[in-house]
């Protein structure tokens with residue numbers, strides 16, 4: 001094996017250059033290692049610990065269900081038809097059946113948020129969408145727990161009022177028809 005002294009002048013210089021370069025880069029690397037050795041670690045134990053997201057981060061939506069009027073404006077604004085909703089109207093009251101958002105398609109563009117007349121759909125901070133079942137990515141955003149007792153009373157009153165109005169109208173029509181028949185007779 002060739003020793004440094006048996007090498008030509010240029011090769012010898014390159015040999016000692018390489019040795020010096022190795023020592024220097026090792027020293028620089030170890031310097032960085034020692035600089036961070038005693039500092040607080042940057043890693044977090046996810047999912048037990050989570051980093052806080054930026055104020056403008058666009059994560060999983062959240063819906064203020066009690067404010068939503070089922071106007072479909074958010075669904076119409078979505079460029080890839082991610083949102084589907086269904087509710088039965090009882091006068092002013094809504095009986096919700098569905099408010100789904102499909103995160104297999106959603107691109108977190110926020111276009112559904114701007115047209116909402118009630119400002120009740122928002123981009124949240126939650127980002128964990130890892131799953132083994134794609135079906136779970138079609139998420140139900142409903143926080144609706146069914147009609148409240150007051151809503152049920154209001155609906156019953158409104159329906160009773162409507163039925164009474166209809167009966168009165170029918171009775172008036174019947175009375176009018178009887179009167180016309182009597183006049184013809």
Ligand code: SF4
Pocket residue numbers: 077078079080081082083101105106107108109110111112113
């Ligand atoms: S964030 Fe964009 S893609 Fe997702 S539901 Fe809203 S409009 Fe559709």
Ligand code: SF4
Pocket residue numbers: 067068069070071072073074075115116117118119120121
């Ligand atoms: S635009 Fe707003 S109020 Fe209308 S359905 Fe969507 S979330 Fe509800």
